[in-house]
Amino acid sequence: MDELLKPLTEGNRRALSRAITLVESTRDDHRQRAVALLADLPQRQALRIGLSGTPGVGKSTFIESFGTMLIEQGMRVAVLAVDPSSVRSGGSILGDKTRMETLSRNPKAFIRPTPSSAELGGVARRTRETIRLCEAAGYDVVLIETVGVGQSETLVADMSDLFVLLLAPAGGDELQGVKRGIMEMADLILVNKADGDLLGTARRTVADYAGALRLLRKRPQDPQGFPKAIAVSAATQDGLDKAWQDMRELCDWRREQGFFDSTRADQARQWFMAELRAGLLSQLDHPQIKAQLQKLGDDVAKGALAPGAAATGMLKRLGRVSAE
Amino acid sequence: MDELLKPLTEGNRRALSRAITLVESTRDDHRQRAVALLADLPQRQALRIGLSGTPGVGKSTFIESFGTMLIEQGMRVAVLAVDPSSVRSGGSILGDKTRMETLSRNPKAFIRPTPSSAELGGVARRTRETIRLCEAAGYDVVLIETVGVGQSETLVADMSDLFVLLLAPAGGDELQGVKRGIMEMADLILVNKADGDLLGTARRTVADYAGALRLLRKRPQDPQGFPKAIAVSAATQDGLDKAWQDMRELCDWRREQGFFDSTRADQARQWFMAELRAGLLSQLDHPQIKAQLQKLGDDVAKGALAPGAAATGMLKRLGRVSAE
Numbered sequence: 188m189d190e191l192l193k194p195l196t197e198g199n200r201r202a203l204s205r206a207i208t209l210v211e212s213t214r215d216d217h218r219q220r221a222v223a224l225l226a227d228l229p230q231r232q233a234l235r236i237g238l239s240g241t242p243g244v245g246k247s248t249f250i251e252s253f254g255t256m257l258i259e260q261g262m263r264v265a266v267l268a269v270d271p272s273s274v275r276s277g278g279s280i281l282g283d284k285t286r287m288e289t290l291s292r293n294p295k296a297f298i299r300p301t302p303s304s305a306e307l308g309g310v311a312r313r314t315r316e317t318i319r320l321c322e323a324a325g326y327d328v329v330l331i332e333t334v335g336v337g338q339s340e341t342l343v344a345d346m347s348d349l350f351v352l353l354l355a356p357a358g359g360d361e362l363q364g365v366k367r368g369i370m371e372m373a374d375l376i377l378v379n380k381a382d383g384d385l386l387g388t389a390r391r392t393v394a395d396y397a398g399a400l401r402l403l404r405k406r407p408q409d410p411q412g413f414p415k416a417i418a419v420s421a422a423t424q425d426g427l428d429k430a431w432q433d434m435r436e437l438c439d440w441r442r443e444q445g446f447f448d449s450t451r452a453d454q455a456r457q458w459f460m461a462e463l464r465a466g467l468l469s470q471l472d473h474p475q476i477k478a479q480l481q482k483l484g485d486d487v488a489k490g491a492l493a494p495g496a497a498a499t500g501m502l503k504r505l506g507r508v509s510a511e
Numbered sequence: 512m513d514e515l516l517k518p519l520t521e522g523n524r525r526a527l528s529r530a531i532t533l534v535e536s537t538r539d540d541h542r543q544r545a546v547a548l549l550a551d552l553p554q555r556q557a558l559r560i561g562l563s564g565t566p567g568v569g570k571s572t573f574i575e576s577f578g579t580m581l582i583e584q585g586m587r588v589a590v591l592a593v594d595p596s597s598v599r600s601g602g603s604i605l606g607d608k609t610r611m612e613t614l615s616r617n618p619k620a621f622i623r624p625t626p627s628s629a630e631l632g633g634v635a636r637r638t639r640e641t642i643r644l645c646e647a648a649g650y651d652v653v654l655i656e657t658v659g660v661g662q663s664e665t666l667v668a669d670m671s672d673l674f675v676l677l678l679a680p681a682g683g684d685e686l687q688g689v690k691r692g693i694m695e696m697a698d699l700i701l702v703n704k705a706d707g708d709l710l711g712t713a714r715r716t717v718a719d720y721a722g723a724l725r726l727l728r729k730r731p732q733d734p735q736g737f738p739k740a741i742a743v744s745a746a747t748q749d750g751l752d753k754a755w756q757d758m759r760e761l762c763d764w765r766r767e768q769g770f771f772d773s774t775r776a777d778q779a780r781q782w783f784m785a786e787l788r789a790g791l792l793s794q795l796d797h798p799q800i801k802a803q804l805q806k807l808g809d810d811v812a813k814g815a816l817a818p819g820a821a822a823t824g825m826l827k828r829l830g831r832v833s834a835e
Binding site for chain 1: 545546547549550552554639640643776777779780782783784786787788789790791792794795804807808811812813814816817818819820821822823825826829830
């Protein structure tokens with residue numbers, strides 16, 4: 188049994204941090220240790236909330252306010268970020284702990300900075316594993332934040348129990364800027380900044396999104412009234428408690444109907460298959476194989492070798508021809 | 512040497528059809544034979560033109576008119592279709608030969624109906640291989656048509672020498688309906704139906720698209736004036752010759768600058784890697800393995816087994832643990 192397991196399940200933050208570093212590592216021995224540790228984790232569940240929103244919508248302030256509120260209600264909250272843009276830039280623009288200063292100092296909150304470099308698949312794996320570690324460490328809510336670029340929303344929705352879209356007050360034109368696919372994933376749309384001068388605009392925006400949501404086909408996993416749009420203000424905390432009530436109502440209903448568990452089961456199955464495929468393909472990353480692929484690729488590029496024949500030859504060398 | 516090779520390279524249409532049926536087959540022995548045949552093909556080149564356009568834009572009529580014009584100029588023309596929607600519906604709505612009746616009766620044209628079922632990756636492989644077969648059979652131009660849904664444009668652009676977007680005359684609002692990514696792939700935008708009452712609208716649409724194209728960053732692979740938008744009428748054949756001149760001008764320039772060959776080389780390399788990855792993953796499709804995966808997946812879904820541990824176990828059984 189891994190030495191991290193006991194302190195981790197007792198809620199020791201340092202053990203949790205070290206365990207996350209372990210799952211983030213690409214070293215072979217670390218990976219083996221991470222897999223064994225994950226296999227030994229107790230079956231604790233946190234509520235996994237995916238959160239997306241375009242930059243400038245006030246996501247950090249929302250997480251600060253919302254997270255602090257949950258902690259005041261007696262919960263422990265973990266915040267993770269999925270930021271594929273940081274894959275390119277080599278880290279998020281602002282450190283996650285700087286963005287959420289109050290929350291990061293709260294002993295009942297755990298904020299994990301975005302890992303600095305990996306491809307999207309790697310980010311997904313590490314985030315899924317980190318969620319499991321946070322659950323085992325006794326966190327009640329895990330917020331998985333994404334910056335809302337490219338495929339990151341789908342990725343986050345696929346590892347969450349519910350998916351929340353944080354949007355800014357806006358005119359009807361901008362409403363159409365939200366991609367239909369993202370709207371369809373949302374369980375709850377929160378229109379932020381519903382305070383001061385923007386209050387009226389925010390309310391109209393809520394009505395607009397509510398109308399748009401009604402146009403989407405009703406999903407079997409939703410009770411009456413969901414997906415829904417409501418107004419919140421991260422700055423004044425108005426509406427945050429309502430948002431939390433809605434999330435719980437939705438989850439309670441899904442638990443009763445069996446959707447909650449069946450979704451988690453599907454997600455776990457997909458995770459397994461994704462891991463398996465990644466494992467099979469990972470052999471192409473080994474230095475020796477890479478050199479051979481480069482050489483074969485050169486011959487193919489020159490036209491000296493057909494792509495299919497080159498692939499078949501390489502598969503044979505990898506000992507897979509029997510499985511072809 | 513395959514018995515199909517000689518008649519195929521002599522331009523025998525029946526041999527070409529049979530060879531395509533061979534590459535479309537998923538039977539193991541057929542696949543082996545297809546790989547061997549493809550490896551033996553002579554290095555003939557056709558101009559590979561990718562063509563996309565939304566339904567209703569007059570794509571079939573355009574291919575009829577444009578193809579017939581090329582044939583009148585002494586060329587042989589092959590038409591292939593990439594239609595991922597037929598993957599779901601089990602065939603295109605109208606048979607390809609019905610859609611292009613005149614062309615399909617022309618002995619210098621070869622129209623291959625959309626294969627009726629396969630996943631997108633399979634469609635891509637078969638289309639790439641079919642292009643090679645058409646080239647070997649002496650066709651001068653291969654038109655690869657896509658219906659313009661989902662990722663099919665990217666797929667087609669990645670197997671073409673140039674990518675043509677066929678659009679309908681439209682107001683400024685509709686212009687924005689063309690996704691930026693698709694615009695960026697286009698080498699030439701043809702605004703169809705520039706005849707009769709629509710002539711004025713078509714010309715304004717051309718100006719709108721030309722303006723939009725100017726806003727896109729200049730690409731190194733483009734000579735002065737490209738990508739460009741022009742008006743055509745498939746019905747009256749107006750502008751088709753101009754379109755063909757533009758295509759040739761672009762290709763000649765790219766050949767001189769080396770972009771033509773380097774793009775093909777990159778495409779071949781990517782094709783090789785795609786085949787290799789597909790080959791590695793294909794072992795998961797074997798019935799015995801599938802049954803094991805189902806059982807492991809059930810355990811994972813129940814929470815009795817961690818996804819990572821299940822994947823590692825399966826990789827070991829597949830004999831890949833040394834490569835992990």
